Amino acid sequence: MPGSNDAVFVCAVLAGDTSAYGVLYDRYARLIRAICNDTAGNLFEAEDLCQEVFLRGFQGISRLRDPERFGGWLLGIAHLTCREWHKKVRRERRRRRSVELDQIAPPLQSNAREFAEPLLFAIGRLPRRERMALHLFYLQEHPVETARNVMGLSRSGFYRILDRARRRLQRLANARSEKSK
Amino acid sequence: MQQENGLRRAYECFSRRHAALRNELLTKIRDGSFDARGPIRLTRRWPWAAALAASLLISLVCSAVFWFRTPVAYAVADIPKRLAGCDSVLVDGWEDIRGVRYPIHLYVQRGRYLWETSVAGVNDRVFSGYYVSDSEHYLDVSDQDHTATYGQQNPLAFELAVQGVLQLGLPEKLVGPNGSNFIKTGESSLDGCRINIYEQRSGGHQRVIWLNPATGVPARVQLFEPGEDSREKQTAQWTIATNVSPPPDLPSFTLPTGYAVIRHDRERNEAFNIESVGGNGDTFQVLCDLNLEGQAILLCWQRFDTNRRAVPTTQGDASIESSSMLDFRLANGRRKYFAISLRDDPWTDGHIAHWTLLVPENGSRVDRAMISFKQARGSMSMNLLPLRFDRTRLAQLVLEVQQVTMPAGHTALNLQELENMAQRFTER
Numbered sequence: 001m002p003g004s005n006d007a008v009f010v011c012a013v014l015a016g017d018t019s020a021y022g023v024l025y026d027r028y029a030r031l032i033r034a035i036c037n038d039t040a041g042n043l044f045e046a047e048d049l050c051q052e053v054f055l056r057g058f059q060g061i062s063r064l065r066d067p068e069r070f071g072g073w074l075l076g077i078a079h080l081t082c083r084e085w086h087k088k089v090r091r092e093r094r095r096r097r098s099v100e101l102d103q104i105a106p107p108l109q110s111n112a113r114e115f116a117e118p119l120l121f122a123i124g125r126l127p128r129r130e131r132m133a134l135h136l137f138y139l140q141e142h143p144v145e146t147a148r149n150v151m152g153l154s155r156s157g158f159y160r161i162l163d164r165a166r167r168r169l170q171r172l173a174n175a176r177s178e179k180s181k
Numbered sequence: 182m183q184q185e186n187g188l189r190r191a192y193e194c195f196s197r198r199h200a201a202l203r204n205e206l207l208t209k210i211r212d213g214s215f216d217a218r219g220p221i222r223l224t225r226r227w228p229w230a231a232a233l234a235a236s237l238l239i240s241l242v243c244s245a246v247f248w249f250r251t252p253v254a255y256a257v258a259d260i261p262k263r264l265a266g267c268d269s270v271l272v273d274g275w276e277d278i279r280g281v282r283y284p285i286h287l288y289v290q291r292g293r294y295l296w297e298t299s300v301a302g303v304n305d306r307v308f309s310g311y312y313v314s315d316s317e318h319y320l321d322v323s324d325q326d327h328t329a330t331y332g333q334q335n336p337l338a339f340e341l342a343v344q345g346v347l348q349l350g351l352p353e354k355l356v357g358p359n360g361s362n363f364i365k366t367g368e369s370s371l372d373g374c375r376i377n378i379y380e381q382r383s384g385g386h387q388r389v390i391w392l393n394p395a396t397g398v399p400a401r402v403q404l405f406e407p408g409e410d411s412r413e414k415q416t417a418q419w420t421i422a423t424n425v426s427p428p429p430d431l432p433s434f435t436l437p438t439g440y441a442v443i444r445h446d447r448e449r450n451e452a453f454n455i456e457s458v459g460g461n462g463d464t465f466q467v468l469c470d471l472n473l474e475g476q477a478i479l480l481c482w483q484r485f486d487t488n489r490r491a492v493p494t495t496q497g498d499a500s501i502e503s504s505s506m507l508d509f510r511l512a513n514g515r516r517k518y519f520a521i522s523l524r525d526d527p528w529t530d531g532h533i534a535h536w537t538l539l540v541p542e543n544g545s546r547v548d549r550a551m552i553s554f555k556q557a558r559g560s561m562s563m564n565l566l567p568l569r570f571d572r573t574r575l576a577q578l579v580l581e582v583q584q585v586t587m588p589a590g591h592t593a594l595n596l597q598e599l600e601n602m603a604q605r606f607t608e609r
Contacts, residue, residue: 018210025203030195043194047202054206119191138192170184 006149010067013058025054028071030139031146032078038124038131039082049085053078072150122172130165137162205562212359257363257379257390261352263397265569267423269293270351274419278302283309285419288428289346292316295339296431297346301325313432314339319447320434329440335447337581338454341469344568345454355402355419357381357388371400387413398423450529452585453481458563462487465552465563468534469582471575472567473596475546477603478518478539479579480565481586483532508553509539509565517542518550519606523594526586534586538599540606572596 006027012020029050036049057074064073123131132151136143136158147158264270269290275282283300298311308325319334352360363379370376371391379390391401399421408414436442453468468481509518518539528534541547550565570578576596583593594602 018207021210022203022207025206026199029199029203030192033195034192037195043197047198051202051206055209058210119187120194123191134188135192138188139195166184173184 006070007067010061010064010070013061021054021058024070024074027140028074029054031135032074034135034139035075035078035132036082036085037120039086041121041124045085049081050078053081056081069149071146075150118176119169119173122169122176125172126165126168129161130168133158133161134165134169213361257356257360257392259397260356260360260390260392260399261348264352264355264423265348267291267347267398269424269426270347271422271425271428272351272354272419273428274417276300277414277416278307281307283307285417286311286428286430287346287351288431289343289351290427291343291347292340294427294431295343295346311432313434314342316340318434320432320436322437322440327440328443329436330443330445331434331436332444333446335449335452337449337452337585338447341452341454341568344570348568349566355399355421356390359383363388363390374400376400396423449585452582456563458561459487460561463561465561467563467565468586470565470567471578471582472547472569473579473599473603474569474572474575475548476540476600476607478547478550478565478567479582479599480537480539480567481582482535482537483528484535485532510551510553521602521606524583524587524591526588528586536583536586538602540603544607 006024009020009023013024032053033043033046033050036053037043037046040046040049053074056077060077064070123134126134129151133147136147136151140146144155144158147153148155151158153161269288272285272287274285276285277283278300279302284298285300286296286298288294288296294313294315296311296313298309300307300309302308303325308323310321310323310325312321313319314334316336316339317334319331319339321330322328323330362383363381365377366380367378368376369378369391371393374393374395376391377394379392381388381390385407387405389403389405390399391403392398393400401421402417402419403415404417405413405415456467458465463484463486465484466482468483469479470481471479473479509520518541521538521540523536523538526534526536539547539550547567550567551562552565553562569575579596579599580593587593
């Protein structure tokens, strides 16, 4: 069960078995991509950020005190990586503003928003815990187990937040359709 | 229900390319080919303590260097740079193919000669051959199809080939594709010279470099792999001499007897040594790449689908394959290059030769690059190893290489113009 036996694979990675890291990647990469997409709003960039998170995770796995908490620890890395990315983008935007480069080259993020479904965009506007509940529910095989691991929620607590997220999402969708009318 | 289906569909995008990305990550981890930037710190409680520790460490290292200064030793990492600076290199040795040791020779002299023997195992048979060239003629002899192809050499093709051997081919042959993780294991002497011995072990394979510290170039390289009786088996040995005159047995351009003779004079459009990568008919080729003194890469490339009935023939079609569809990154995969499209030239077989200037996003120096193509059904990537030249020659070459693909009546961008363009991006 994911979350409950992450420790086995973490120990295997520490023993030099890199394929075990592949198993952990299979468990968490989709979730990390979704979290990165919330920040980047661009799937290509989210994929790159996700790879960065896993590389950093691999480099620091020997410092993980409780292998059972791998998921939560990796999510911490993801949040910090996203924060660094966001700072970097803001810095670069400020620097770029004065230079008209588009005449020479296509914009750096020409693929931005290509995959940004309206629904994903709306999810990105939800409060963090509600967003995380949705990500977990739709991307993790055993969402409650992972939620317990990374969000410290009970089963009922998780479903309560999930329900709230869905209702808020519905309201956002309704408001959007009314606006378009 | 509608919302539920919509959500499930929206979340599917995070599974897109999962397998390819997984392979990419695990390959990077196994190769160790990612930046050793270190794990991210989750707590930053004692930044002053870290700063104090760092300054103490720096002063300790500085005083150690000052008081215990040792003679400068050339490391394995410097070998490619040393080889690229040689005027000539001679390699003699052997390679084991299916238990038989076949002789191997290579002699390269800048601007004069290139001589290479080759041995290849095809099914149950082993074929040998050789290639000899100067800036005017070449001769390519192959035992496989029993042919001897000869003709006039293209001077630009010869120059790029010689530099390719000195800067890329030879260093990779001697040091291996991954030049890291060498450990100094001892010292010895060879032909009266003091030698440092370095070893690299990887998956049971071992590479031993006998490095001459006086020249910074290997004097001997040995390869070993696990044998059948669990003992190590030597599979290759090369002896290297640098800045030497041509060997007496350097083959002439006289056609050997008993071979089918083919005459083929190399045209201007054969000047490039093409590197390819592809799958499912989608082919990407690098025609030419030059390192503009660490500031940018001048790249010429083409991409085509061999399964398509109609290949792009016009400038209009070429825009479909623009550089914005590619992902150019530094060799460690972290930072991007800005890809500035310079020109699209009609090229052989109806393809388009795209000229692109690559400028590192963070203003760092150019060394190697990695190109990846994100496709609907997976991704491909290729390493780019741009050649270096001294500034005078580089300024001429920049024009010469562009003229290879350029239609009559057009003007090539000169080195200064390209550098100015790169500068604008670097200064951002």
